[in-house]
Amino acid sequence: MVSSILPLKIEAVTVRRGGRQILGPIDWVLDGQGLTILMGPNGSGKTTFLRVMHGLERVGRGQIAWNAAAGDVRARQAFVFQTPIMMRRSVLDSIAYPLLLDGVARQKAMTEAEALAAQMGLGGLLNQPAQAISGGEKQKLALARALIRAPDVLFLDEPCANLDGRATKEIERILTEVRAGGTRIVMSTHDIGQARRLADDILFLHHGRLIETGPKAAFFEAPKTPEATAHLNGDLIP
Amino acid sequence: MNDILQGLSQAAQLVITGDADLVEITALSLQVSLGATVIASVIGLPLGAWLAVNRFRARRFVIALLNAFMGLPPVVVGLIVYVLFSRSGPFGVLGLLFTPTAMVIAQVIIITPIIASVAHQAIRELWADYHDLLISLNATRGQRIRTLLWDGRRALMTASLAGFGRAIGEVGAIMIVGGNIDHATRVLTTAIALETGKGEFGMALALGFVLIAVAVLVNLGVHFLSRTERGSRW
Numbered sequence: 001m002v003s004s005i006l007p008l009k010i011e012a013v014t015v016r017r018g019g020r021q022i023l024g025p026i027d028w029v030l031d032g033q034g035l036t037i038l039m040g041p042n043g044s045g046k047t048t049f050l051r052v053m054h055g056l057e058r059v060g061r062g063q064i065a066w067n068a069a070a071g072d073v074r075a076r077q078a079f080v081f082q083t084p085i086m087m088r089r090s091v092l093d094s095i096a097y098p099l100l101l102d103g104v105a106r107q108k109a110m111t112e113a114e115a116l117a118a119q120m121g122l123g124g125l126l127n128q129p130a131q132a133i134s135g136g137e138k139q140k141l142a143l144a145r146a147l148i149r150a151p152d153v154l155f156l157d158e159p160c161a162n163l164d165g166r167a168t169k170e171i172e173r174i175l176t177e178v179r180a181g182g183t184r185i186v187m188s189t190h191d192i193g194q195a196r197r198l199a200d201d202i203l204f205l206h207h208g209r210l211i212e213t214g215p216k217a218a219f220f221e222a223p224k225t226p227e228a229t230a231h232l233n234g235d236l237i238p
Numbered sequence: 239m240n241d242i243l244q245g246l247s248q249a250a251q252l253v254i255t256g257d258a259d260l261v262e263i264t265a266l267s268l269q270v271s272l273g274a275t276v277i278a279s280v281i282g283l284p285l286g287a288w289l290a291v292n293r294f295r296a297r298r299f300v301i302a303l304l305n306a307f308m309g310l311p312p313v314v315v316g317l318i319v320y321v322l323f324s325r326s327g328p329f330g331v332l333g334l335l336f337t338p339t340a341m342v343i344a345q346v347i348i349i350t351p352i353i354a355s356v357a358h359q360a361i362r363e364l365w366a367d368y369h370d371l372l373i374s375l376n377a378t379r380g381q382r383i384r385t386l387l388w389d390g391r392r393a394l395m396t397a398s399l400a401g402f403g404r405a406i407g408e409v410g411a412i413m414i415v416g417g418n419i420d421h422a423t424r425v426l427t428t429a430i431a432l433e434t435g436k437g438e439f440g441m442a443l444a445l446g447f448v449l450i451a452v453a454v455l456v457n458l459g460v461h462f463l464s465r466t467e468r469g470s471r472w
Contacts, residue, residue: 056370074376085371088364088389097385098375 005068005076005152006184007031008053013062015048015208023048023208025062030153030186034200035179037216038188039228041237045208046188047082050155053186054079075102077153078146082161084138091133092117092126095144102149113148120144120174136167143174147183154178156187160194172198192232196220204228206237245443252444260445264452267425270338270412271405272456274345275353278405279398282350286357286397287383287390290365301358307351312344316411319344323415336417341425344411349401356400360393361386399457406453426452 007029014024023045030036030053038046051057052064054077066073087094096113100106117123120140125133130141139159146154156175160168168191175198179185189195195202195216202219204212206227212219223229230237252260289301321327323335323343334340364386372382387394409427416423418432426449433442 054374056373071376079370079374081370085367087368087371087385101375101377101381 003067005066005073007067008153009063009065010053011063011065013052013064014060015045015052015057016060021060021208023052024060026208026210028203028210028213030184033179033182033184035175035185035187035198036201036203037195037199038186038203038205039190039192039195039231040205041231042190044205046205047157048208049205049210050079050157050186050188054155075149076151077155078149078151080139080142080146080154080156080159082157082159084142086130086138086141089130090127091122091130091137091141094130094141095122095148098145098149113144116144116148121170134167136163136170139163139167139171140174143171147178151183153184153186156185158188158190160189160191168194204231241439241443244440246447248440248444249447253448260448262421263424263426263429263445264448266338266423267406267427267449268452268456270341270345270425271402271408273338274342274349274405275398275402277342278346278350278353278401279394281346282353282401283357283387283394283397284383285350286354286359286394287361287386289354289358290361291379291382291386301355304351304355304358308355310348310351312348312408312410313414315347316344316414319347319411319415335415336419336423338416338423340415341412341423344415345405345408348408348411349404352404353397353401356397357390357394360390360397364390364393395460399460402456403453406449406456 008031010026010028010030012025012027014026015022026049038049040046048057052059055064055074056079068076087097089097092110092113095117096106096109099109099112104112114123114126117126120143122137122140122144125137130138133141143156143159159175160171163171172194175185175187187198199216201215202213203210204219204223204225204227206225212223212225212228214224219228220232223232227237289297289304319340320335323329323332323340325335334343365382368382368386368389372385377385407427409431412423412425413428413431416425416428418424418428424432426445430442430445430449433439433445
């Protein structure tokens with residue numbers, strides 16, 4: 001049994017860009033199971049915070065510590081970008097790509113990718129160029145590529161931002177299954193309805209600071225901060 | 239105008255009759271230029287990708303130098319290669335001067351910066367697209383470069399073809415290091431220069447048309463084989 005890379009301890013982390021502090025200081029611990037939703041208005045730091053946790057963003061101050069060696073951490077977490085990055089490859093090759101990076105034999109990687117593609121509803125598109133499929137299919141492909149390594153932790157940056165209701169429902173179905181499978185999920189969204197449907201707990205960011213955290217029910221029924229209350233009411237937050 | 243028409247008719251005649259000299263110099267032209275293109279691609283494509291992916295102190299200077307070398311005067315390159323491989327030069331012992339090998343070496347020097355520079359531009363754009371994904375997937379530096387080279391193969395083929403275009407039409411350097419020796423180092427461009435010097439404009443134009451046809455055919459052949467115009471499938 002391989003031990004989990006969690007908990008992830010974030011201590012007084014800040015990010016500066018262009019001489020301006022855009023995130024933090026943030027203290028938080030990612031642990032346990034379930035699906036955490038990051039909420040907050042535009043520019044509140046949701047994407048930056050996700051990138052910091054995944055290791056894509058350089059941290060100014062503070063510390064980020066996973067419960068595993070650095071090399072192990074990268075391979076056991078995955079990220080799905082808001083605008084899916086499509087490689088100049090077929091759908092099947094794109095899904096298999098992370099396994100090929102890991103040195104898995106091509107035949108085995110393709111077989112696994114094909115099985116996952118079928119599971120994700122991409123079975124009929126295997127030989128299509130990844131860049132030529134629809135927006136919803138691209139996001140499913142990005143999700144499949146992230147899941148092929150069976151990560152312990154999955155980060156998603158507004159994965160349904162540009163999708164219609166049907167595609168969003170499909171993504172949510174997959175995420176529910178992934179969570180049930182034991183993968184820890186952290187995802188940002190602007191969609192309050194989606195947060196209500198998917199979240200176990202909520203993090204609310206404002207001006208780069210984590211101003212409210214808690215279980216979903218408590219957050220939606222009795223938000224503690226005026227900013228979160230205003231956000232949930234659909235009011236504009238200064 | 240008459241010279242051009244005469245050249246066209248002479249070119250057709252040479253091709254139809256399968257003129258032995260024409261076949262020989264065309265074959266040598268292709269051998270030298272394709273050989274130089276392959277070697278320069280093996281050097282230039284990974285170099286271009288490496289420069290696109292890596293950040294180091296002198297990177298901007300190296301890229302500027304590479305771009306400047308795209309305009310290397312062939313005559314100067316030929317002269318340097320001549321000096322290096324002449325009997326009294328450091329590589330004189332190899333006895334390569336006035337051989338097709340020396341012509342390939344000169345062409346490699348001329349076209350490697352072109353291929354590397356065009357490749358760098360193409361890979362830089364692809365790297366901008368792929369950067370976050372490849373970092374996120376924990377691809378090693380070598381894996382990143384291999385991925386970019388593979389996924390950018392169509393743009394890179396254009397880089398190689400640009401190099402081939404320069405090589406097949408090059409005359410200054412290979413004239414100096416090859417010597418334009420009949421049945422040994424004579425290629426289409428040096429033969430054209432010779433015929434022009436003799437005042438045989440018809441023949442020179444005929445060889446020129448054959449040269450253009452060869453360059454176009456090679457480009458079309460590569461595009462056809464790599465199915466670049468059938469982008470709907472991978």
